[in-house]
Amino acid sequence: MPYAHRAARLAVCSAVVLAAASACAPEPEEKGAxxxxxxxxxxxxxxxxxxxxxxxxxxxxxxxxxxxxxxxxxxxxxxxxxxxxxxxxxxxxxxxxxxxxxxxxxxxxxxxxxxxxxxxxxxxxxxxxxxxxxxxxxxxxVRQAVVALKSSRAAKARTVADLKDVKLGAQVGTTSLDYVNDVVKPSQKPAVYQKNDFAKSALRNGQVDAIVVDLPTAFYITGAEVTDAEVVGQFENTAGSPxxxxxxxxxxxxxxxxxxxxxxxxxxxxxxxxxxxxxxxxxxxxxxxx
The missing domain is CATH 3.40.190.10 (Periplasmic binding protein-like II)
Structure with missing residues (x-):
């Protein structure tokens, strides 16, 4: 058989073998989620x-x-x-x-x-x-909300812009803190707390003008824990989905x-x-x- 024909036949055979091997090869096992x-x-x-x-x-x-x-x-x-x-x-x-x-x-x-x-x-x-x-x-x-003492200037806020010059606080690692930093972008560095209990104490003691928490927590705080505080308002959803x-x-x-x-x-x-x-x-x- 001429060399060119032998080479062509070898190429075809190799392709067939590779295709068969690929078809029989096990797929990688998916994990977890x-x-x-x-x-x-x-x-x-x-x-x-x-x-x-x-x-x-x-x-x-x-x-x-x-x-x-x-x-x-x-x-x-x-x-x-x-x-x-x-x-x-x-x-x-x-x-x-x-x-x-x-x-x-x-x-x-x-x-x-x-x-x-x-x-x-x-x-x-x-x-x-x-x-x-x-x-x-x-x-x-969930929606994020602002809680302020009724006597605080933050209690008068009606827009996000009204919160830029007040002292805000939130728990570390939360989307509440993300809203403070990314949505409000306050002129003062926000106070950051390890737990919401510490944030509530800071609010009660006047160390911050307002804190940001999720809406149900906001209503619980004002109804049962810091009764001289009020829910100022909630933020609009910024991500396009809830x-x-x-x-x-x-x-x-x-x-x-x-x-x-x-x-x-x-x-x-x-x-x-x-x-x-x-x-x-x-x-x-x-x-x-x-």
């Missing part, structure tokens, strides 16, 4: 949890109202406690099989392996946080799809709306700061 849920992986009570037969749920301490009541996440009272138990039930875990773990707010979405199955602690879903952890779908649409709280999971968690399925089911059947009405009904509307 990218791996679709299956009936087996999400079977009630059979998920791959941190502790077999248990569902470990993280949240911070103190556990604030109206998200929790009496600083006791395990009592099922408060919006987030109730949501956690509703998700657990969907996953096949009764209340007696739910174990609560104390997890500081910023630690919940920091890089690194997690010792909880999911964390629930008013953690907003964001692209930046998704680099370190996985999220369920959103279980609550800011949402999501359940936090380990970046590689095999539970993410199962937990998202549970949250979606609770939204679809009206459970989330019912729990919101029961536990967050006092968080009525507030003026929008333009």
């Amino acid at each position: 990218d791996k679709p849920a299956t009936a087996a992986s999400c079977a009630p009570g059979k998920a791959a949890t941190v502790t077999a037969g248990k569902l470990t749920v993280g949240t911070d301490k103190p556990a604030y109202a109206p998200w929790f009541e009496d600083d006791d996440p395990a009592n099922g009272k408060g919006f987030e406690s109730a949501v956690a138990y509703a998700v657990a039930k969907r996953l096949g875990y009764g209340a007696e099989h739910v174990v609560w773990q104390t997890v500081p707010f910023n630690s919940s979405f920091a890089p690194g392996a997690k010792k909880f199955d999911f964390d629930i602690n008013q953690v907003s879903i964001s692209a930046a946080r998704k680099k370190a952890v996985a999220f369920s779908s959103g279980y609550y649409d 800011e949402q709280f999501g359940l936090v999971l380990d970046k590689e968690s095999a539970l993410t799809s199962c937990v998202t399925g549970a949250v979606d089911a609770l939204r679809k059947d009206g459970t989330l709306a019912s729990l919101e009405k029961k536990w967050l009904s006092d968080a009525v509307d507030a003026p929008v700061l333009k």
